[in-house]
Amino acid sequence: MNREEKSKIKKELYNLEVQTRRKEKKKKSLVNWKWIITIFCLAFLLSFLLSFVSETTIKKATLPLSILITLFFIFLGILFDVIGVSVTASDEKIFHSMSSRKVKGAKVAVLFKKNADKVSSFCCDVIGDVCGIVSGASGVTITALLIQNFGFNLLLTTLVVTGIISALTIGGKALGKSFAINKSNIILYQFAKFVSIFYRI
Secondary structure: OOHHHHHHHHHHHHHHHHHHHHHHHHHHHOOOHHHHHHHHHHHHHHHHHHHHHHHHHHOOOOHHHHHHHHHHHHHHHHHHHHHHHHHHHOOHHHHHHHHHOOOOOHHHHHHHHHOHHHHHHHHHHHHHHHHHHHHHHHHHHHHHHHHHHHOOOHHHHHHHHHHHHHHHHHHHHHHHHHHHHHOHHHHHHHHHHHHOOOOOO
């Protein structure tokens, strides 16, 4: 590599650093404390409600039903993670074009895309993390039922159940993310179309 190439690379890196700093300054000045407080309250309420529902239902449920409830929360977390990634990765121009042709759900899709950081935070962080916490708590109940019904070893059963729940959650989200990036526009449109049934703009 000669001196000219090195100087070009240095200039490009410098320009990249300058642009990054400008973006950081803009983001710092646009901190939305109202949204942060709202998301905190939503996270608390959803966590409380979902935990209450899971605790009251799973404690009285049989082992197969407990497993189904846990799988439901895992799937729900993966689904909303896919939606959150899709909103971030999608192309806003397509939905503006669809909105101008008055396609159902397109306006909602544009609204979601314009607020991609908030929608993604709600779907991935709030719903996703809450479902992760609830499915983890459900795993404790499943462990207790397995020990009670079959007399399995406490430590081994806890490790196996925790491992399975973690593997399903992490593996499902990993698969979901690649799917969401490849099909982002379609997923966002379908989600927006569904939401537009209840929320019209």
